[in-house]
Amino acid sequence: MNSENVIVRLNEVEKEFDGVKVVKKLSLDIKEGEFLTLLGPSGCGKTTTLRMIAGFSEATSGEIMLEGVDVSGLKPNERNVNTVFQNYALFPHMNVEDNIAFGLVEKKVPKAEIKERVSEMIKLVQLEGLEKRKPAQMSGGQKQRVAIARALINKPRVLLLDEPLGALDLKLRKQMQLELKHLQQKLGITFVYVTHDQEEALTMSDRIAVMHEGVMEQIGTPDEVYNHPKTKFVASFVGESNILESYVRSVDGDLLHIDLEAGKAALHAKGFGVEEMIYICVRPENVKLSETPVEHFSIRGKVIEHIFAGSVVKTEVELLTGQILKVASHPNDDHVEVGKRVYVHWRPKDAIIVHTVEEQIYNVIEQTTEKLYKEMEGVDEGED
Amino acid sequence: MKAKIKNSLPPLAMIGPSVVWLVLFLVLPLLLVVGISVLKRNGYGGVEFIPSIEAYKSLLSTDYLKVFGSSFLLSIETTVICLVVGYPFAYIIANSSEKIKPFLVLLLMLPFWINSMIRIYGWNTLLRSSGIVNHLLISLGVIKIPIEMLYTDGAVLLGMVYDLLPFTVLPIYTSIEKLDPSLIEAAKDLYCNKRHVFTRVILPLTMPGVFAGSIQTFIPSLGLFYIADMMGGAKTMYIGNLIKNQFMSARNWPLGASLSIILIVITLLLMRLYGKVGSLDDMV
Numbered sequence: 001m002n003s004e005n006v007i008v009r010l011n012e013v014e015k016e017f018d019g020v021k022v023v024k025k026l027s028l029d030i031k032e033g034e035f036l037t038l039l040g041p042s043g044c045g046k047t048t049t050l051r052m053i054a055g056f057s058e059a060t061s062g063e064i065m066l067e068g069v070d071v072s073g074l075k076p077n078e079r080n081v082n083t084v085f086q087n088y089a090l091f092p093h094m095n096v097e098d099n100i101a102f103g104l105v106e107k108k109v110p111k112a113e114i115k116e117r118v119s120e121m122i123k124l125v126q127l128e129g130l131e132k133r134k135p136a137q138m139s140g141g142q143k144q145r146v147a148i149a150r151a152l153i154n155k156p157r158v159l160l161l162d163e164p165l166g167a168l169d170l171k172l173r174k175q176m177q178l179e180l181k182h183l184q185q186k187l188g189i190t191f192v193y194v195t196h197d198q199e200e201a202l203t204m205s206d207r208i209a210v211m212h213e214g215v216m217e218q219i220g221t222p223d224e225v226y227n228h229p230k231t232k233f234v235a236s237f238v239g240e241s242n243i244l245e246s247y248v249r250s251v252d253g254d255l256l257h258i259d260l261e262a263g264k265a266a267l268h269a270k271g272f273g274v275e276e277m278i279y280i281c282v283r284p285e286n287v288k289l290s291e292t293p294v295e296h297f298s299i300r301g302k303v304i305e306h307i308f309a310g311s312v313v314k315t316e317v318e319l320l321t322g323q324i325l326k327v328a329s330h331p332n333d334d335h336v337e338v339g340k341r342v343y344v345h346w347r348p349k350d351a352i353i354v355h356t357v358e359e360q361i362y363n364v365i366e367q368t369t370e371k372l373y374k375e376m377e378g379v380d381e382g383e384d
Numbered sequence: 385m386k387a388k389i390k391n392s393l394p395p396l397a398m399i400g401p402s403v404v405w406l407v408l409f410l411v412l413p414l415l416l417v418v419g420i421s422v423l424k425r426n427g428y429g430g431v432e433f434i435p436s437i438e439a440y441k442s443l444l445s446t447d448y449l450k451v452f453g454s455s456f457l458l459s460i461e462t463t464v465i466c467l468v469v470g471y472p473f474a475y476i477i478a479n480s481s482e483k484i485k486p487f488l489v490l491l492l493m494l495p496f497w498i499n500s501m502i503r504i505y506g507w508n509t510l511l512r513s514s515g516i517v518n519h520l521l522i523s524l525g526v527i528k529i530p531i532e533m534l535y536t537d538g539a540v541l542l543g544m545v546y547d548l549l550p551f552t553v554l555p556i557y558t559s560i561e562k563l564d565p566s567l568i569e570a571a572k573d574l575y576c577n578k579r580h581v582f583t584r585v586i587l588p589l590t591m592p593g594v595f596a597g598s599i600q601t602f603i604p605s606l607g608l609f610y611i612a613d614m615m616g617g618a619k620t621m622y623i624g625n626l627i628k629n630q631f632m633s634a635r636n637w638p639l640g641a642s643l644s645i646i647l648i649v650i651t652l653l654l655m656r657l658y659g660k661v662g663s664l665d666d667m668v
Contacts, residue, residue, distance in 0.1 A: 056569055076572040083573045089566040093588045102584075103574035154574070 006068075007032040007190050008053060008158055013062035015048050019374070022048050024214040026062070030158070030192060035184050037193045039201040040211035041237065046194045047086075049211070050160050053192065054083045067157060077106075081158040082151035086166060088143045090135040096122070096146050097131045103154040121149040124183070141172045148180070158190045165200065177203050198238045202226060210234045228352060235281035235354045242287065242325050243354065247277045255296075255348055262319040263299035263344075267351035279355040284328035286350035289317065289342040297345035301325060303336050317344060421641035429635040439638035443646065448626070455623040458537075459605040462544040463552070466601045467594065469545070470552035474593075477553075478560035489557075492550050504543055504614050511539060511615075535617035543615040544605055551604065552597040559593025560586070599658040603651050623647055 008030035015023040023045040030036050038046035051057040052064060055076035063070050071079055082103070090099050100121055104114045122128055125145040135143055144164060151159055164180075165173045181204045184191045195201055201208050202222040209219040212233045218225055229235035232243055246258040246265065254268050258278070267280060288294075289303070301317040304324070313335060315327040325344060329335070336342050421439055423431040442448070477488045495503060510516050511533040518530040533539060563586065571585045609624025623643065630640030 054573060056572075076569070077575045077577065083570070085566050085570060087564070087566060089564065089570040091567060091570070091585060091589075102571075106575040106580060106584075150574070 005032045006030065007066070008192070009063075009065040009068075010049070010053075011063045011065070013049070013052065013059045013064060015045070015052060015057065016060045022214050023052075023059075026214075026216055028209060028216060028219065030190060032157075032190055033188050034206040035181065035191045035193065035204060037195060037201040037205040037208045038211055039195060039198060039208050039238070041196055043213075044211040045214040046196075046211050047162055050083075050162055050192060050194050053158070054081055054160050055079050080156055081160055082154050082156040084147050084151050084159065084161045084164045086162045086164065088135070088147040088167075090143055090146055090150070092135050095132050095134055096127060096138075099135070099146055100149045100153055102150060107154070117153055121153045124152075125149045140168050141176065144168065144176060148183070152183075152187070152189070156189065158192060159184075161191060161193045163195055164193075166195075173200070180204065202238070208238075210238060212237070229281060229354050232279055232281070232355045235352070240284050240326055240328070241281045242284065244280050244282070244323075245277070246280055248272050248274050250274060257296065260299060261321045262301070262323065264297060265299055265345070265351070266296035266348045267346075267353070268349045269353050272353070278353050281352045281354045282346050282350060284314070284326040285312075286346050287317075287325060287327040288345050288347075289315070289327060289336055290345065291336065291340070291342060293343050294345040296348070297343060299344040301342060301344055303338050303340055303342060305338060306335055317342065319344070417641045417644055420637050421645050423638055425636050425638050427635070429637070431637055436638070439636075439642040442639060443642060448643075451621050451623060451626050454620055455606060458541065458544065458622060459602050461541055462548060462605045463598050463602045465541070465545045466549050466552035467598060470549055470597065471556055471594070473549075474553045474556035474560055478557050478563075492553055492557075495550065500547055501610055501614075504547070504611055507539075507543055507546065508534065508614060534615065535619060537616065537620055540612050540616035540620070543611040544608065547608070547611060548601045548605055551600040555596035555600060556590060556593040559590040559596075563589055596658065599654055603654050606650065607647060 006029045008028075010026050010028040013023060013026045014021060022043075026045075026049060038049055040046045048057060052059050053066075055071065055074060055078070059072065063072060065071065066079060066081065076083075091102065094102070097118055101114050101118050104117065109117075122131060125148055127142065127145050127149070130138065130142060133142075135146070138146070147164065161180075165176050168176060177200055180191075193201075193204065202225075205222055207219060207221055208225045210217050210225060210233070212231075218230045218234045220228070225234060225238050229238060229241075235241045236243060244260055244265075246260045249257045249259045249264070251257075251272065251274060254270060255266055256269050256272055257264065257266050258280070259265075265280075272278065299319065301319040304316040304318050307314040307316075308331065311331070312328045313331050313333070315329065315335070317325040317327055319325060327344075420431055422435055422437060424434040424436040424438065426432045477485060477492070480488060508515075512518075513530040513532065513534070515534070517533065518527075521527045522530065567585055567589070568581055571581045576584060607624050609622065609628050612620070612622045612625050613628075627640050627643045627647070630636045630643065634640075
């Protein structure tokens with residue numbers, strides 16, 4: 001990656017609250033003009049990361065560079081970034097115009113220019129006619145637009161958005177997702193977007209950084225993250241997935257023949273040897289059911305339930321081991337009756353290896369050691 | 385008919401006692417005061433049953449207007465000082481860590497557990513000529529003869545501020561406490577330095593608390609009489625003392641009653657204002 005167009009660089013950034021690490025060794029380059037999403041469940045450290053970039057929170061260790069300059073120690077008002085807050089944080093005593101003009105007034109921009117830029121912004125976010133409204137007199141979607149305009153008017157190099165659409169209803173949220181995406185493309189400003197909604201992340205982002213328990217588990221385009229999840233967590237968090245434990249029975253060129261507890265299966269993968277333990281991920285839409293056996297596969301199960309969900313039918317299949325497999329199919333497809341026994345299979349290229357068992361064990365060991373270190377340090381301090 | 389009576393018994397039993405209480409101890413005395421204010425004095429501490437608005441007329445004399453003037457002035461001074469001292473105090477409490485916050489609020493509430501008159505006596509022992517403060521200053525050699533601290537207008541002001549400060553601090557504290565911290569972050573994000581965060585965001589948004597605190601201080605300060613008596617030696621006359629004197633020593637009940645009515649009217653007007661500020665609070 002060309003280091004010149006990296007606009008935000010996080011280098012081994014860590015954050016501790018009361019001895020608990022909420023962000024661990026996070027290194028991340030954000031490119032100029034890209035729409036990057038920090039995705040993860042609540043408590044994964046994504047908002048903390050955003051707040052460290054904004055300057056509301058200081059990193060415990062590591063460095064944060066904005067436009068090539070280390071910004072640690074710089075206050076939020078000294079950084080060329082602006083934030084759109086989760087609950088909008090509009091000033092309730094000011095009308096729309098005054099809210100949007102707030103940053104420019106503070107920067108002592110001439111009045112005539114403020115007026116011009118504010119009306120330009122109001123046009124951009126389609127709030128014409130609401131200039132004199134107070135936040136209390138506006139809907140959630142309108143407030144959201146004001147919050148975005150208030151940040152964008154300052155022409156920040158990076159716009160930080162902390163779950164900005166979280167409080168909106170589904171339909172409005174979908175509409176705003178597209179509007180935001182188009183706005184970002186039009187203005188060419190770098191967006192760093194925090195969300196726990198994987199669908200939102202997939203829809204809007206150029207790249208997604210998936211975070212889990214303070215660790216960035218994978219970074220990549222929506223396609224990479226969805227179709228090639230690197231870890232079990234990413235596979236299960238981004239989109240629906242079936243995760244199966246298995247080991248390699250034999251290798252036939254690219255084709256791995258694997259044994260699951262529930263039967264035999266196959267997938268395409270390179271670099272794995274016989275008897276290696278692996279976790280595989282199969283998306284529900286890639287799981288096929290048939291009443292007759294298919295080559296390489298011998299997994300059997302019983303159809304438990306069909307759930308009609310509009311554009312798809314979600315089927316649950318119980319394997320002989322008791323594990324429930326999620327299957328998605330088109331409503332017009334033929335569906336096996338509930339209660340019938342079926343053979344489960346997939347195209348070998350549709351299954352992904354997300355984690356080898358060794359990796360899993362290695363992670364557990366690492367976490368345990370870290371915990372032990374912590375405890376030992378605690379004891380030392382106690383003795384002092 | 386019988387069922388109807390039976391059904392209305394439980395509600396009557398519930399609101400009955402409080403209605404009786406209010407009628408006996410609020411409505412009747414108030415009517416009595418209104419009644420007395422429009423009767424004629426009889427000179428021996430009582431009234432003659434002859435209608436008269438003499439009492440109200442005499443209120444217009446310059447002497448009484450002066451009393452009103454000095455009372456208002458004292459109340460305004462008290463309120464302003466309470467605000468200047470109380471705002472930072474409230475701000476510090478609201479922004480202190482969760483561990484010591486309850487303790488600070490407790491400190492603020494603690495004086496309410498002791499009768500206010502007793503606490504003012506406490507000031508008396510501190511400030512009088514042979515009091516602790518003078519004693520200390522003399523023994524330290526700072527002064528030779530005791531300073532006249534008690535029985536001055538300053539002492540009255542001190543007593544008033546001391547007594548009413550919690551009433552100013554509490555509403556301001558509540559409004560600062562309610563302030564969404566992300567608004568302060570937003571202001572910082574939009575290039576505000578500390579001073580501007582205060583003047584452009586915190587202060588305007590806590591104005592409802594400031595109004596409420598001011599009115600809650602101003603209204604009781606108009607009627608307080610014992611502080612002026614005990615700390616000021618009744619040198620300057622305030623409304624509260626004047627009313628007390630009309631009943632206790634001057635034996636001019638109609639005048640005392642009419643003064644009370646005027647005070648009640650002023651208070652009600654201020655309460656109305658307070659109500660309006662309250663609804664302003666909801667909007668923000």
